[in-house]
Amino acid sequence: MPEPGLRGKLRLGYIVLGALIAIKIAEYLVGTTIPNGVWPFLTILALVGAWPILYYFMHINQLWHPKSRHDE
Amino acid sequence: MTFWRLGIIRGIVVGLAGSGLGMGVTMLLRIALGLTAWKAGPVTAVGTVVGILFYLAGLGAFKYWLGWVRRRAAEEPQATEPTQPHWARYLSFDINHKTIGIQYLVTSLLVIIVAGIYQLIARLETSQPGLQFLSPNTYNSLVSLHGIMMLSGVLLGIAGMMNYLVPLMIGARDMAFPRLNAISYWLTPPAVLLFLFSLPAGGFDTGWTAYPPLSLRAPLGMQLMLIAFYLVGWSSILGSINFLTTIFKMRAPGMSLFRMPIFIWATIATALLQLVFTQFVGIAFLMLLLERLTGLGFFDPDKGGNVILFQHLFWFYSHPAVYIFVLPGLGVISEVVPVFSRKPLFGYKAVAISSLGIAFGGMIVWGHHMFAAGMEEWLRVPFMFTTLLVAVPTGIKIFSWLATMWLGKIHLETPMLFVISAIVVFLIGGIPVDLYIHDTYWVVAHFHSTLFGGFVFPMMAAIHFWFPKVTGRLLDERLGKRYWTVMTVGFLVTYLPMFWLGLNGMRRRIADYDPALGLGTMNTVATIGGYLTGLAMLLFFINLVVSARRGAPAPANPWHSQTLEWQVSSPPPEENFVTIPQIVGSPYGYGIPGSRHALIPMSSQPPEEVS
Amino acid sequence: MSRATTLVINRLTIKRLGLWLFILSESFLFLALLVVRFYLQGVQRPTELNQPLGFVISGILLLSSLTAYRGESAIAYGDEKLFRRNILFTLGLGILFLVGVGIEWAEGFRFFPPASGFGTVFFTLTGFHAFHVLTGLLALLTLVLPGQKGRFTPENYWAVEGIVKYWHFVDVAWVFIFPTLYLVS
Numbered sequence: 096m097p098e099p100g101l102r103g104k105l106r107l108g109y110i111v112l113g114a115l116i117a118i119k120i121a122e123y124l125v126g127t128t129i130p131n132g133v134w135p136f137l138t139i140l141a142l143v144g145a146w147p148i149l150y151y152f153m154h155i156n157q158l159w160h161p162k163s164r165h166d167e
Numbered sequence: 168m169t170f171w172r173l174g175i176i177r178g179i180v181v182g183l184a185g186s187g188l189g190m191g192v193t194m195l196l197r198i199a200l201g202l203t204a205w206k207a208g209p210v211t212a213v214g215t216v217v218g219i220l221f222y223l224a225g226l227g228a229f230k231y232w233l234g235w236v237r238r239r240a241a242e243e244p245q246a247t248e249p250t251q252p253h254w255a256r257y258l259s260f261d262i263n264h265k266t267i268g269i270q271y272l273v274t275s276l277l278v279i280i281v282a283g284i285y286q287l288i289a290r291l292e293t294s295q296p297g298l299q300f301l302s303p304n305t306y307n308s309l310v311s312l313h314g315i316m317m318l319s320g321v322l323l324g325i326a327g328m329m330n331y332l333v334p335l336m337i338g339a340r341d342m343a344f345p346r347l348n349a350i351s352y353w354l355t356p357p358a359v360l361l362f363l364f365s366l367p368a369g370g371f372d373t374g375w376t377a378y379p380p381l382s383l384r385a386p387l388g389m390q391l392m393l394i395a396f397y398l399v400g401w402s403s404i405l406g407s408i409n410f411l412t413t414i415f416k417m418r419a420p421g422m423s424l425f426r427m428p429i430f431i432w433a434t435i436a437t438a439l440l441q442l443v444f445t446q447f448v449g450i451a452f453l454m455l456l457l458e459r460l461t462g463l464g465f466f467d468p469d470k471g472g473n474v475i476l477f478q479h480l481f482w483f484y485s486h487p488a489v490y491i492f493v494l495p496g497l498g499v500i501s502e503v504v505p506v507f508s509r510k511p512l513f514g515y516k517a518v519a520i521s522s523l524g525i526a527f528g529g530m531i532v533w534g535h536h537m538f539a540a541g542m543e544e545w546l547r548v549p550f551m552f553t554t555l556l557v558a559v560p561t562g563i564k565i566f567s568w569l570a571t572m573w574l575g576k577i578h579l580e581t582p583m584l585f586v587i588s589a590i591v592v593f594l595i596g597g598i599p600v601d602l603y604i605h606d607t608y609w610v611v612a613h614f615h616s617t618l619f620g621g622f623v624f625p626m627m628a629a630i631h632f633w634f635p636k637v638t639g640r641l642l643d644e645r646l647g648k649r650y651w652t653v654m655t656v657g658f659l660v661t662y663l664p665m666f667w668l669g670l671n672g673m674r675r676r677i678a679d680y681d682p683a684l685g686l687g688t689m690n691t692v693a694t695i696g697g698y699l700t701g702l703a704m705l706l707f708f709i710n711l712v713v714s715a716r717r718g719a720p721a722p723a724n725p726w727h728s729q730t731l732e733w734q735v736s737s738p739p740p741e742e743n744f745v746t747i748p749q750i751v752g753s754p755y756g757y758g759i760p761g762s763r764h765a766l767i768p769m770s771s772q773p774p775e776e777v778s
Numbered sequence: 779m780s781r782a783t784t785l786v787i788n789r790l791t792i793k794r795l796g797l798w799l800f801i802l803s804e805s806f807l808f809l810a811l812l813v814v815r816f817y818l819q820g821v822q823r824p825t826e827l828n829q830p831l832g833f834v835i836s837g838i839l840l841l842s843s844l845t846a847y848r849g850e851s852a853i854a855y856g857d858e859k860l861f862r863r864n865i866l867f868t869l870g871l872g873i874l875f876l877v878g879v880g881i882e883w884a885e886g887f888r889f890f891p892p893a894s895g896f897g898t899v900f901f902t903l904t905g906f907h908a909f910h911v912l913t914g915l916l917a918l919l920t921l922v923l924p925g926q927k928g929r930f931t932p933e934n935y936w937a938v939e940g941i942v943k944y945w946h947f948v949d950v951a952w953v954f955i956f957p958t959l960y961l962v963s
């Protein structure tokens with residue numbers, strides 16, 4: 096059984112993935128049901144979908160908070 | 168055998184083998200698919216790519232990472248054995264930034280010389296109306312190669328200057344990623360080779376801009392040039408990652424942003440532009456290559472493509488590229504002027520910020536190149552406005568140099584002479600281009616003035632200025648001054664007539680023109696000017712070679728400069744600084760009593776106090 | 779903090795900055811390709827395009843980002859078994875993604891060949907992306923080779939961090955490519 100700190104991070108991973116999948120499904124519904132004029136929505140959804148990956152998975156904030164060796 | 172130990176020899180042998188392997192496999196595949204075995208385009212393309220990978224491996228470029236994967240002890244690779252002569256490191260995969268800087272500079276000078284020779288041959292043809300000895304196609308191939316090789320030479324030259332100077336100027340022992348740095352350099356020799364093979368392989372008559380549809384039909388030489396410039400592009404992308412990281416993370420303690428020499432600011436701006444925009448020309452050239460090889464339809468209207476797309480992508484790089492070419496040169500001018508005027512650089516902060524200003528302005532200006540290419544009407548006004556925006560930071564710099572020289576104790580040694588030529592010529596280059604004279608020699612004279620003023624003359628100033636630091640010997644000052652005279656006169660005799668020619672209707676990229684236009688005389692004058700420039704370069708090389716071997720030994724700081732690189736021995740020690748210096752003040756405190764840029768604890772020479 | 783530790787931290791922030799700059803540069807490569815798609819084809823999309831398949835492989839790639847994240851987190855806490863398992867999952871999912879792209883390509887050759895308008899942008903975008911996936915897979919593979927056992931520790935796992943970041947970047951690129959190719963109309 097992983098230790099508590101790690102468990103928290105793993106749980107966070109599931110939450111992020113859940114959000115990403117939800118966004119994908121929304122995108123897919125928008126793209127397949129609405130016949131035209133959808134690109135603004137899709138752009139917004141893509142941007143919203145990219146951010147969690149950049150923030151939670153790639154830790155982009157390490158760039159401006161270089162406080163410890165391997166932080167969140 | 169020592170010979171085999173030389174990285175470049177191994178690289179060439181293994182690379183040739185790899186290239187043969189790549190071509191062989193492609194031909195077998197083609198036979199398997201029921202095609203004719205030999206088709207020049209695809210077979211040589213695969214051969215080139217595989218060959219380059221093998222060559223890098225043979226050179227030892229991947230040794231460290233392969234060792235990492237196989238978990239060998241991570242000892243630092245020793246590029247050259249102690250038993251080898253000292254020049255061997257310049258022909259091997261050496262990771263010291265000073266070696267790499269010199270490699271870049273020598274390659275750059277070689278490329279520039281070859282490109283100059285191409286143009287001198289072409290000028291002989293154009294010096295009189297009528298076709299003398301070149302066919303129009305060969306003429307255009309020579310001019311196109313002259314263009315693209317010169318620009319590659321410029322990119323290599325600025326990379327060379329930045330590589331040698333950046334770590335020294337910020338008080339670091341090397342670049343952030345030394346191995347990546349070496350790879351950036353070693354990507355360029357194959358590019359040079361491809362450029363050289365381009366002419367025998369049929370050349371390309373498209374101009375250096377490689378516009379489709381012409382470039383889709385041009386001979387094999389086109390393909391070699393596309394791959395070559397793609398390599399140069401990646402070299403500069405990887406290089407700029409290195410420069411930015413080094414400058415942001417490895418400055419000596421005490422060196423706040425506003426204590427950095429202006430050359431460092433110029434490097435930041437240049438690297439930012441390169442990092443982002445080189446991708447556009449890379450993808451544009453790659454798309455041309457793919458369309459030529461596989462028949463994808465980017466630029467072919469019949470397949471749903473659009474030729475204008477290329478021009479957009481291409482100029483999205485090439486407009487900012489103008490600033491990539493000149494920013495380091497302007498940085499060099501800002502370094503040299505205060506030293507030889509014995510006064511602080513006027514308006515330091517404004518000059519520092521203006522480098523970034525030029526960079527960001529340059530990002531928006533690309534559209535004005537679309538003037539002649541059918542851009543939407545409503546976009547023209549904003550783009551004209553942004554073109555002016557770049558003029559403001561440029562003006563700030565020029566004003567600062569003049570104000571620095573004003574009432575200074577000016578020492579007219581060779582570097583300073585070149586700087587003065589650079590400023591004058593750069594101002595000539597500022598004369599604007601109008602819609603009517605697009606595609607005439609006016610344009611040719613205009614951009615040569617910008618490039619000579621923003622790159623060639625500053626680079627010459629830089630070489631004369633830092634030569635003692637690099638080699639530990641002084642250049643011959645008398646020969647240097649003669650070289651400066653011939654070079655400057657040569658420049659004026661070449662390009663002033665070209666402005667006149669442009670106004671009188673001489674079009675560019677033509678081998679022949681109507682005798683009735685009466686352009687023959689001025690064209691002859693321009694050719695003579697071109698050969699004078701060639702003669703000047705000869706003087707320059709004689710001076711370099713002779714002084715490097717027999718010049719008087721140089722002291723650590725012959726020009727009494729305050730920046731860091733002059734506070735270590737000439738040439739600098741292997742690791743630059745035995746102890747890391749402490750930065751305590753502005754780099755340009757000339758004439759201010761007690762002013763100091765840096766303290767170097769426990770070094771053999773105390774940093775000079777200059778007044 | 780001892781001097782040695784400070785140096786290690788500095789090396790780490792240097793490497794991170796370098797990697798992010800590389801990612802920035804690469805983003806402009808993909809940006810250029812997306813622009814090409816809209817410039818040449820506007821928002822046109824052939825009806826033969828297999829939207830469900832595109833959706834499924836997008837999901838696969840997202841899932842592989844999760845496993846990569848789990849792998850990195852595990853090694854940060856010294857759980858090597860979990861780390862290796864998750865990186866292996868990531869590898870498998872990446873290969874599955876490439877298989878999906880392969881199926882797409884096979885269909886594409888029939889309905890919109892490379893020499894047609896949509897084919898040109900479709901094959902270029904997916905091709906460039908697949909190339910990045912491939913390099914990412916090779917890099918991930920070097921992390922789980924048998925010889926690497928016991929190599930990465932909570933104190934020193936930059937190689938894992940860097941490669942996993944690159945893998946996430948490949949995923950982010952796809953987040954933009956998928957709607958651009960499959961969904962706009």
Ligand code: HEM
Pocket residue numbers: 283286287290310311313314315317318321373374375376611615618619622623661674675676677696697700701
């Ligand atoms: C001896 C010195 C040089 C001479 C005599 C010279 C002369 C010329 C001439 C006459 C042309 C136009 C040919 C035509 O359109 O028919 C040309 C084109 C060009 N030159 Fe130079 N040049 C010299 C040095 C340089 C340098 C140092 C650079 C760059 C740093 C440079 C970059 C270019 C470029 C980019 C073109 C455009 C090529 C094209 O039209 O595709 N040249 N040069």
